[in-house]
Amino acid sequence: MALHEQSLTYVRAISPYQPGKPITQLAREMGLSVEQIVKLASNENPLGMSPKARAAVLAGLSDLARYPDQFALQQSLAERTGLGMERVVLGNGSNDVLDLIARVFLAPGRSAVFAQYAFAVYPLATLSAGAEPIAVAARDYGHDLLAMRQAIRPDTRLVWIANPNNPTGTFLPHAQLREFLQGVPADVVVVLDEAYNEYLPPAERVETIAWLAEMPNLVITRTFSKIYGLAGLRIGYALTSGDIADLMNRVRQPFNCNNLALAAACAALDDHEFVAASYALNRAGMEQIVGGLKRLGCTHIPSHGNFVTFRVADAVLVNQKLLKQGVIVRPIAGYGMPDWLRVTIGTETENARFLVALEAAL
Numbered sequence: 621m622a623l624h625e626q627s628l629t630y631v632r633a634i635s636p637y638q639p640g641k642p643i644t645q646l647a648r649e650m651g652l653s654v655e656q657i658v659k660l661a662s663n664e665n666p667l668g669m670s671p672k673a674r675a676a677v678l679a680g681l682s683d684l685a686r687y688p689d690q691f692a693l694q695q696s697l698a699e700r701t702g703l704g705m706e707r708v709v710l711g712n713g714s715n716d717v718l719d720l721i722a723r724v725f726l727a728p729g730r731s732a733v734f735a736q737y738a739f740a741v742y743p744l745a746t747l748s749a750g751a752e753p754i755a756v757a758a759r760d761y762g763h764d765l766l767a768m769r770q771a772i773r774p775d776t777r778l779v780w781i782a783n784p785n786n787p788t789g790t791f792l793p794h795a796q797l798r799e800f801l802q803g804v805p806a807d808v809v810v811v812l813d814e815a816y817n818e819y820l821p822p823a824e825r826v827e828t829i830a831w832l833a834e835m836p837n838l839v840i841t842r843t844f845s846k847i848y849g850l851a852g853l854r855i856g857y858a859l860t861s862g863d864i865a866d867l868m869n870r871v872r873q874p875f876n877c878n879n880l881a882l883a884a885a886c887a888a889l890d891d892h893e894f895v896a897a898s899y900a901l902n903r904a905g906m907e908q909i910v911g912g913l914k915r916l917g918c919t920h921i922p923s924h925g926n927f928v929t930f931r932v933a934d935a936v937l938v939n940q941k942l943l944k945q946g947v948i949v950r951p952i953a954g955y956g957m958p959d960w961l962r963v964t965i966g967t968e969t970e971n972a973r974f975l976v977a978l979e980a981a982l
């Protein structure tokens with residue numbers, strides 16, 4: 621029997637994650653120079669990384685012969701959140717902690733619930749643990765919490781929620797979310813993925829961390845990949861009960877976060893100026909891009925993240941025409957949204973380049 625047939629059936633059923641096209645790849649394909657290319661495809665921070673984090677990385681270069689020590693970052697996050705250090709689980713990107721949760725709670729014969737158009741990693745993590753994904757029809761491109769509650773079966777062990785959601789940018793007001801969480805059976809874990817939390821305006825930002833005190837089945841995940849600008853270093857974390865954290869640590873690779881990422885994340889947490897500048901740039905850029913999309917007659921989904929998803933008549937063609945002009949956005953046909961493209965908010969200049977290129981492409 622062929623080796624391929626010996627692999628796990630549920631692994632063969634997985635469709636691989638499709639990342640945003642790397643700049644160097646487009647440069648090779650189109651014969652463009654790297655400098656001519658604007659990448660607005662992966663929700664990366666257009667300001668790059670915090671200068672404090674950069675300094676920490678350079679200082680960390682002298683210590684790379686040593687295995688990493690997670691203590692400082694765990695302690696810093698524990699202080700900021702008011703939780704004990706044992707309730708902070710670090711990951712090689714928050715993607716890593718999502719996978720840890722799946723490995724702790726999912727297996728063949730179990731299922732996980734998430735919304736149609738929710739983050740692609742949820743079906744991936746569910747399928748790679750051999751569990752059954754239950755995708756619940758979206759409502760206005762966002763989570764339909766009532767339908768999600770009804771979709772929970774006796775074999776359901778996990779519910780995945782992204783708030784704000786990627787790729788749609790939709791946001792669940794915290795009162796609704798809280799009511800949902802209170803209605804989920806106590807033996808079902810809910811993952812609340814807050815990768816874009818820091819981009820929410822203060823009025824919408826509720827301390828969901830306080831909910832952990834009354835909801836032992838809640839896992840909150842956050843990342844340094846977005847507003848902190850450290851996507852390339854791969855660092856994120858989960859906040860949860862001591863019990864769940866302990867289980868996650870049992871399947872976690874002992875040294876899953878590298879020295880440079882740990883040092884950069886510690887420094888980034890303290891760079892309030894950089895976070896504030898990133899937030900302000902995103903607000904202004906969101907207005908600029910949404911204004912441009914309206915002017916060009918493109919429908920968009922109001923977004924609470926650092927990206928916006930908009931509809932065009934022929935997304936494959938428009939994407940090709942953008943690529944030819946050196947502008948990379950994200951087609952989301954893989955999410956079941958073949959008529960939509962997702963653009964990350966860039967600098968003012970990048971946003972303007974995108975809008976000029978889009979106008980030419982339409």
Ligand SMILES: *Cc1c(COP(=O)(O)O)cnc(C)c1O
Pocket residue numbers: 663712713714715716739782785786813815842843844845846851854855856
């Ligand atoms: C970007 C993103 C993440 C973060 O992934 P990392 O592995 O931390 O880079 C997590 N969840 C959602 C919904 C995202 O969009």
